Amino acid sequence: MTTLFGVPLPAILGQLMLGLVNGSFYALLSLGLAVIFGLLGVVNFAHGAFYMLGAFAAYIGLEFLGVNYWWALLLAPLSVGLLGIIIERLFLRQLYQVEPVYGLLLTFGIALIAEGVMRSLFGASGRSYPVPPLLQGGFNLGFMVLPIYRAWVILASVTVCCVTWFLIERTRLGSRLRAATENAKLVQAFGINVPLLVMCTYGAGVGLAALAGVLAAPVIQVSPLMGSSLVIVVFAVVVIGGMGSIVGAIAGGLVLGLVEGLTKVVYPEASNIVVFIIMAVVLIWRPAGLFGKEQ
Amino acid sequence: MTRNSTIVVLGALLGLYPASQARAAADQVVIGDIDDMSSVYADVIGQGGVEAINMAVGDFGGTVLGNKITVLSVDHQNKPDIGASKFREWADQNGLTAVLGGSNTGVSIAMSKVAAAKKVTFFAIGAGGASLTGADCTPYTIHYAYDTTALGNGTASAIIKQGGKTWFFVTADYAFGTQLQESATRVVLAGGGKVLGAVRAPLGTTDYSSFLLQAQASGAQVLGLANAGTDFSNSLKAANEFGITKTMQPAALLAFLTDIHALTLQTAQGLYLTTGWYWDLNDQTRAFAKRFYSKANRPPTMNQMAYYSATLQYLNAVKAVGTTDSDKVMAQLRKTRINDVFAKDGYIRADGLMVHTMYVMQVKSPKESKYPWDYYKVIKVMSGEEADGSQPDPTCPMIKK
Numbered sequence: 001m002t003t004l005f006g007v008p009l010p011a012i013l014g015q016l017m018l019g020l021v022n023g024s025f026y027a028l029l030s031l032g033l034a035v036i037f038g039l040l041g042v043v044n045f046a047h048g049a050f051y052m053l054g055a056f057a058a059y060i061g062l063e064f065l066g067v068n069y070w071w072a073l074l075l076a077p078l079s080v081g082l083l084g085i086i087i088e089r090l091f092l093r094q095l096y097q098v099e100p101v102y103g104l105l106l107t108f109g110i111a112l113i114a115e116g117v118m119r120s121l122f123g124a125s126g127r128s129y130p131v132p133p134l135l136q137g138g139f140n141l142g143f144m145v146l147p148i149y150r151a152w153v154i155l156a157s158v159t160v161c162c163v164t165w166f167l168i169e170r171t172r173l174g175s176r177l178r179a180a181t182e183n184a185k186l187v188q189a190f191g192i193n194v195p196l197l198v199m200c201t202y203g204a205g206v207g208l209a210a211l212a213g214v215l216a217a218p219v220i221q222v223s224p225l226m227g228s229s230l231v232i233v234v235f236a237v238v239v240i241g242g243m244g245s246i247v248g249a250i251a252g253g254l255v256l257g258l259v260e261g262l263t264k265v266v267y268p269e270a271s272n273i274v275v276f277i278i279m280a281v282v283l284i285w286r287p288a289g290l291f292g293k294e295q
Numbered sequence: 296m297t298r299n300s301t302i303v304v305l306g307a308l309l310g311l312y313p314a315s316q317a318r319a320a321a322d323q324v325v326i327g328d329i330d331d332m333s334s335v336y337a338d339v340i341g342q343g344g345v346e347a348i349n350m351a352v353g354d355f356g357g358t359v360l361g362n363k364i365t366v367l368s369v370d371h372q373n374k375p376d377i378g379a380s381k382f383r384e385w386a387d388q389n390g391l392t393a394v395l396g397g398s399n400t401g402v403s404i405a406m407s408k409v410a411a412a413k414k415v416t417f418f419a420i421g422a423g424g425a426s427l428t429g430a431d432c433t434p435y436t437i438h439y440a441y442d443t444t445a446l447g448n449g450t451a452s453a454i455i456k457q458g459g460k461t462w463f464f465v466t467a468d469y470a471f472g473t474q475l476q477e478s479a480t481r482v483v484l485a486g487g488g489k490v491l492g493a494v495r496a497p498l499g500t501t502d503y504s505s506f507l508l509q510a511q512a513s514g515a516q517v518l519g520l521a522n523a524g525t526d527f528s529n530s531l532k533a534a535n536e537f538g539i540t541k542t543m544q545p546a547a548l549l550a551f552l553t554d555i556h557a558l559t560l561q562t563a564q565g566l567y568l569t570t571g572w573y574w575d576l577n578d579q580t581r582a583f584a585k586r587f588y589s590k591a592n593r594p595p596t597m598n599q600m601a602y603y604s605a606t607l608q609y610l611n612a613v614k615a616v617g618t619t620d621s622d623k624v625m626a627q628l629r630k631t632r633i634n635d636v637f638a639k640d641g642y643i644r645a646d647g648l649m650v651h652t653m654y655v656m657q658v659k660s661p662k663e664s665k666y667p668w669d670y671y672k673v674i675k676v677m678s679g680e681e682a683d684g685s686q687p688d689p690t691c692p693m694i695k696k
Contacts, residue, residue, distance in 0.1 A: 124337035
C-alpha cells in the first residue's frame with residue numbers, strides 16, 4: 001500500500017476529507033469575524049457565544065417548538081442575528097469612538113454571560129441534537145465512509161462563503177459598505193444611512209456564526225462551552241488569513257482545517273496547537289496575514 | 296486583560312468567591328470544595344456537589360464540637376495552579392480543616408501536595424487517577440469514590456469475558472486519560488487480549504472523527520474511550536455518526552449519569568461502564584435521590600453522592616476524636632468501616648484508597664427505560680478487592696517503609 005509519513009494513503013485521504021469538514025466550520029466562523037472586523041473594526045469576542053446560541057436555538061426549536069432542522073437553518077441565524085442587532089444598537093455603538101480593546105472587553109463579557117445563562121439552563125454537559133432524517137447515512141468513497149451530513153456541511157458552508165464574498169465584493173450594497181468603512185462621513189453625505197448599514201452588518205456577521213452553530217449541532221454535543229473552545233482557533237485563522245480579509249478568512253479556514261486534519265494522523269497530541277504555530281510563523285513572516293494589506 | 300482579572304471577573308460572575316475571609320476559631324471545621332464549577336466537568340459534581348455538602352452538614356446538625364461548620368467553594372477551572380493556590384490560601388487564612396477535591400486528576404495531584412504540606416485532610420473524589428494513592432500518595436489523601444484501576448477492572452474485564460479481545464484506545468491526553476488507558480491495558484493483556492493501538496486526543500477536542508477513523512482502520516473489536524465528560528460525549532456521538540459502533544463495541548471507561556443523560560439513551564444504549572454508585576440501586580439510594588432531586592432537579596451522580604458521604608464521615612470522625620487535628624482525624628477515619636448510602640463495605644487502605652463495592656452497568660435501551668433517569672442495569676457487583684485488588688499500591692512511598 002502507498003504510504004505517506006508512514007501512514008497509508010487512503011487514511012490520509014480520509015483525514016483530508018474530515019479536515020475539509022472542520023475547515024468549513026472555521027471558514028464560516030472566521031468569515032463572520034472578518035466581516036465584522038473589516039467593516040466595524042470590532043474584535044468580536046462573542047463570536048463563539050453566538051455560534052453556541054445558534055446551536056441552542058436549533059435545539060430549543062426542535063425540542064420545545066417543533067421547528068425542524070431546515071427551518072432552524074433559517075430561523076436560528078435570524079433570531080440570533082436580531083440579538084446581535086440589539087447588542088450593537090444598545091452597547092457596541094457607544095464604543096466606536098474609543099480604543100478597540102473596549103469592544104473586545106464588552107464582547108468578552110457578553111460571551112461569559114451567554115455561556116453562564118445557557119449553563120444554568122441546560123448544564124455543562126449540554127444536549128444532543130439528532131441528524132435530520134434526510135441527511136442520515138453515508139457515501140462510500142472507497143477509502144472511507146463519509147456521512148451524508150458531513151458532505152452537506154461542506155456544500156452549505158462553501159455556498160454561504162461564496163455568496164457572502166459576492167455580496168461584499170461585487171454588489172452595490174457591498175461597495176457602499178466598503179466605502180462606509182473607508183470614509184463614513186463622506187458616504188453619509190451622499191444620503192446613505194451609515195449607522196443602519198453598520199448595524200445590519202453586525203447582525204449579518206452574528207447570523208453567520210449562528211448558522212455555523214446550527215450546522216454543527218448534529219455532529220457535536222450542543223453545549224454551552226462549544227463556542228469558547230472554538231473561538232480562539234477561529235481568531236487565529238482570521239489573523240493568519242489577514243484581519244478583515246474575506247478571501248483570507250475563507251481560504252485560511254479551509255486550509256487550516258486540512259492542516260489540522262493531517263496533524264491528527266501524524267502527531268495527534270499537537271492537533272490543538274498546530275494552528276497557533278502556523279499563526280506565529282505567519283506573523284513573523286507576514287505580519288498583516290497571508291491576504292491582508294500592509295497599513 | 297490579565298489572567299487574574301479574568302479569574303476575578305469569572306468568580307464574581309458566578310458568585311463563587313466567599314465573602315468571609317475571617318480566620319476560623321480553634322477546632323472549627325472549615326470544609327473547602329475545590330472543583331470545576333463552570334467547564335467540561337461542572338455537571339458531574341459542580342453546584343450539585345455544594346448542595347450535597349450542605350445536605351450532609353444539615354443532616355449532621357450544622358455544628359460540631361460546639362462550632363458552626365463553614366463550607367467554602369471555588370472554581371479551579373481545571374487549572375492545577377489555581378486549585379493548589381486556593382487550597383494553600385484557605386489553609387493559611389481561613390483555618391481550612393478538610394478539602395473535597397472535585398473533578399480533574401491533574402488538579403487533584405497538585406492539591407494533594409498542598410494537603411501533605413499543610414496537613415489538611417484531602418478527600419479526592421472527582422479525580423480518577425490511581426496515582427493519587429500510588430506514586431502521588433500522601434498521609435492525608437483519601438481517594439474516596441473510584442479510581443482508574445477499578446474502572447479498568449470493571450469495564451474491561453466484563454468486555455474481555457464476552458470475547459472483546461482486541462482493543463483500540465481513544466485517550467484524553469492528560470494524567471487521567473493515560474492512567475485509565477494503562478489500567479485497562481493491564482486488564483486486556485491479562486485476559487489474553489491485545490491492544491492494537493491508541494491515540495491521545497487533546498482535552499476538549501470537539502471533532503473526534505479523524506481519531507475514530509484511525510481506530511476503525513486498526514481492525515480492533517473494542518473501542519476503548521479513556522476520556523470523560525464532553526470529550527466522552529463527542530467521541531461516542533461521532534462513533535455513532537460514522538457507523539463505527541456497528542463494527543466496534545464502544546467501552547466507556549468513565550461515564551457519569553449526566554453524560555448518559557446528555558447523550559440520550561438512543562446514542563448510549565448498550566454501553567458498558569463501571570460506577571461506584573447509582574441512584575436506583577435500593578430503597579436507601581432512591582430515598583436520598585428523591586431528596587436531592589427536590590433541590591437540584593436531577594438525581595445525584597456517583598461523585599455528588601460521594602461528596603455527601605465523605606462530608607458526613609469526616610464530621611463523624613471529628614466528633615469522635617474531639618478535635619480537628621488532621622493526624623487524629625485521619626487515624627479515626629482509617630479505622631472506620633464505611634457503610635452508608637454511598638459505600639458498601641468500605642474501608643480506607645494503607646495507601647489512602649477507600650475500597651468499596653463497585654458495579655459494572657449496562658446502559659438501557661430507550662424501550663427498557665421505564666421512568667425518567669432510569670438508565671442503568673446492573674451487570675455485575677464487584678467487591679472492593681475485586682475492583683481494586685487486595686494489596687495496597689506498592690508504588691506509594693508510604694507502603695515501602
